[in-house]
Amino acid sequence: MQEFEIKKKELDFRTKEAFKxxxxxIEFSGENTKVICITSAMPNEGKSSISFELAQSFAIAGKKTILIDADLRKSVMRTHYxxxxxxxxxxxxxxxxxxxxxxxxxxxxxxxFMVFAGPTPPNPSELLGAxxxxxxxxxxxxxxxxxxxDTPPVGSVIDASIVSKSTDGVVVVLSSGAVSYQFARKIKEQLDTAGARVLGVVLNKFDLSGKSYYGKYYGKYYGKYYGNYENQEGTEKTAAGSAEK
Ligand SMILES: Nc1ncnc2c1ncn2[C@@H]1O[C@H](COP(=O)(O)OP(=O)(O)OP(=O)(O)O)[C@@H](O)[C@H]1O
Ligand SMILES: [Mg+2]
Known part of the structure; x- marks a missing residue:
């Protein structure tokens, strides 16, 4: 077995709550929901970041967890974490x-525990389908x-659909504003056709700065009730806190 040290990255209060x-x-999705595939529609939506933080969050909660980087085409895990x-x-x-x-x-x-992707093979889909x-x-x-x-995006290559067959559920990460409703539906249909069970969607990179309607609403709401806790914890003053002004 290999060993490595994780590059520590402190998350802010709200992000930690979102992962909890x-x-x-996921825990309430059913007793047999143990193997979970994380994918997205497009590249760069945040799959690897969310896979890592989610896996670590399970481990910290006392669950024996393994994260497999099955994005054999473009792994970022090694350098990031x-x-x-x-x-x-x-x-x-x-x-x-x-x-x-x-x-x-x-x-x-x-x-x-973790497994990094390793060198890019000429036939990733075949290897994952074997x-x-x-x-x-x-x-x-x-x-x-x-x-x-962690897998590549469904909209780009077939790998995630192949992997999803061996899993109990798929979490789709969608970057706010990056994907049209129609395209998101297509991705869901593609996963359904592959026989995957879509557990739900994580909306990532959502603008909470207060510029958008939702940003204003949630910013105020959470700022009012949770803003003080953030400051007590010594984390950065977030959009939630500043939206109160
Ligand atoms: N919630 C977020 N807020 C701000 N930046 C984010 C967020 N989530 C991810 N990122 C950033 O977006 C970039 C892409 O993230 P990540 O590598 O996790 O996406 P990915 O979907 O795995 O990409 P790829 O399709 O290339 O595998 C990274 O620079 C990451 O730090
Ligand atoms: Mg990735």
Missing amino acids: TLRTN RRGNVKYGFTHYLVGKKSFEEVLCRTDTPNF ERFSKLIAELREEYDFVII
């Missing part, structure tokens, strides 16, 4: 060069409380 809510919603040397990734396992134990990483957060992948997921289901799988 997401975690709780890791300190220390990790030699082998998921591709090494999928092509049969290494055992799962050899590509697995223990992190310095208790209960939190029996070696689905068998592994079946084994991990027995060993871990939660398995979170």
Whole structure:
């Protein structure tokens, strides 16, 4: 097993609360909702960030959790979150060069394990559609409380639809204002056709600065009731706090 230290990043109060809510919603999706695929419609909507924070949030809550970076085409996990040397990734396992134990990483957060993507293979969809992948997921289901799988966007490549077949549910990350309603519906249809169970949508990169109607409304609401807690915690004064002025 490999080991690495997570680059620590302190989240603000509201973001932490949002992850707790997401975690709780998943926990209440059913006893058998353990293997979760995170995807989006387009690139850059925040899948990897949300996969990482969600997985870490489960681990901190005492659940044995593994995060698999199955975006074999463009992995950012390694550079964003890791300190220390990790030699082998998921591709090494999928092509049969290494055992799962050899590509697995223990992190310095208790209960939190990770597998990085590894080198980009010429045939990512094939590797993710192979029996070696689905068998592994079946084994991990027995060993871990939660398995979170980060994937490429559904609107770009087929990988997430393939991965979703081995999972209990899919969370779709949509970046606020980036995707049309029609396109989002198409993505949902594509996942339905693949036989995926869409658990829900995370609206990411939402503007809470007070410029938009919703920004104003929620900014005021949360600012009034929770603004003081943020300040007590020593976190930055957020849009919620400033919207009260
Ligand atoms: N809520 C947010 N607010 C501000 N920036 C964000 C937020 N979520 C993600 N980002 C930023 O957006 C960029 C893309 O995020 P991330 O890599 O998580 O997206 P992705 O959907 O995994 O992208 P890709 O499709 O390239 O894999 C990163 O720079 C990240 O820091
Ligand atoms: Mg990503």
